[in-house]
Amino acid sequence: MASNVPTSTGLISSWFVEDLVLDRPDAKAKHIIQCIGSSSLDKGKEFAKKHCPNASPTIYGTYQEVYNNLDVDCVYIGTPHSFHKQNCLDAIAAGKNVLCEKAFTINAAEAKEVFDAAEKKGVYVHEAMWLRHRPLVVELRSLLFDDKVIGDVFRMSSDFSLLIDIPNLPDTSRYKDLNLGAGTLLDLGIYPLTWSFLALDPNKPGASEKPNVFATQTHIDGVEVTSSILLQYPSTGRQGVVTSTTMSGLRDPVVCRIQGTKGHVDVEGAAAAAPLSFTVYRRKPGTKSDTKDDFETKKYDYPKIGRGFIYEADNTAVDIAAGRKESAIMPWGETIRVMEIMDEIRKQGGTKYPQDQA
Template structure:
């Protein structure tokens, strides 16, 4: 472990996503690529920080993090190498800019910001400060995704990819949710698209783009193509609750069908994405598009019965945050300022696509009306 790069993390906010991130980092593993230390925890009160540590770090007595009652104290802690931001996406830009102003490296949860303009302002600040900033889209860092892209675009196991679909569904009782809930507060970026729709959108981009940063597979490494977008959105009491998107790639004719809703409860296990090719198809299985656990490659379905497929299983003790944490630690050790997997240009591309979806669908956040 002494030979591995070490990253001392400062955790901002103590909600569910931060608890998942920390839980992954403290689990022991024989194939570790980096040494992770929870150096500091910051919340809106010291009581919340203490409760978080008592709950999620009780089995890691070898290191006690500094506990703070504000985010600013985490950013000011000289022992923190990188700040992990797990706040609602409506305040991501604010929290990123505060960390950057303090000279900290940043790994910020998705969606990276409310819109592409906010994301650009963060990256501009990071460039001026000379610090590392990356969007924590953990799906892109998973070995499952890298292996699947290799099969699709290097080995071409299903021929030429021509379509991908993904749907994320969950139920939120919007009418009875408090006005301060992140599911209802438009200042926090309420709506299905930025919260959960970004995952099926990411699946479509991952499966339909032959070129993506950081993979080097298939037809080469580079920036993804921005597809033509056709979108519709529905609302409950002014909050976007359902989004449907069709993506069309002019260069290849590939199509993606992306949907998200907070109006329907999902099952415990489901097919979270499908990829269709000229010689077969792939089904990705998991609890949700954010939590893929396996995929199955099938030959072309020509008869009445579903053909036999080959399953690739990626069950792990960790949920999957460890991969983005490892890559961040490796990036920092190498002196990089951007993620090789999710560089700034890719975050901007995704934000621009979601901006266009919202433009067509009619979802506007209050600060965008100014």
């Protein structure tokens, strides 16, 4: 099974391509890097030499040439958020299947426009929220909601922090230019926000409950630099505390904490986007406090294979081979729901992008 994936040449694309060329005997699909689209031929050649030296992709100096290549099955889009809508629409118009990075678009209206075009053209489109595809997430949700390993979940918290000197960046930086979707929410906050969905809602994507949202944001030079969000699920009362900032690089090794009536789970990793393990702390019968000695613990470790993009890449290839038009893990309705929630967070927090005027 082949998934032919041309890419742009930014950082996220380099990570994705490096994962595609890993030697994995148990891979669900054989991935072929058919071609690479870049803003210049020289840049594309350097990208291929560095990140996929054993492959022989065709290098193009435009994205449209990638879309026009008849040997391409699926286009991977790793450009900044603000380009996603047009990149997707151009690929769809050429009849290509699409795997597009998160945040899928700038707002929900753009996402709906892309999916409407995909439906009319009859092509597969999938938001590349790699976190949801990890085996760690699948087992964790089974333990939480099938086995109820910590009883009834009632609260979670997750943060993603990165230190970026916004005031001293050039105005053209994607971290500072509102036209490019600058701010923490779409870039960083989407990960702890996703943890809230995974940890609090037992429903499958597409049948997810829409939580109540209470949000505040802080801005510097007009750019959102800190978001604090409280989510509350009406049917259960479950709450999520979600935060993101570019004002600090300090990170807790616990990237998500999930609390239940019989204990808690700590998800560990380098960042909310990169979990590596989780530990279940189950309260011993008869205990009256939550000290270290009051818990039975079990740690679940997962092998670190590349950067972790392999799972979404494999699942995309399998979906396309099966003739599906949506991912069951991240269906179109779920992408729109997430974008609508982020639209509401920005509305309450006072972040507005030029694309919101459309």
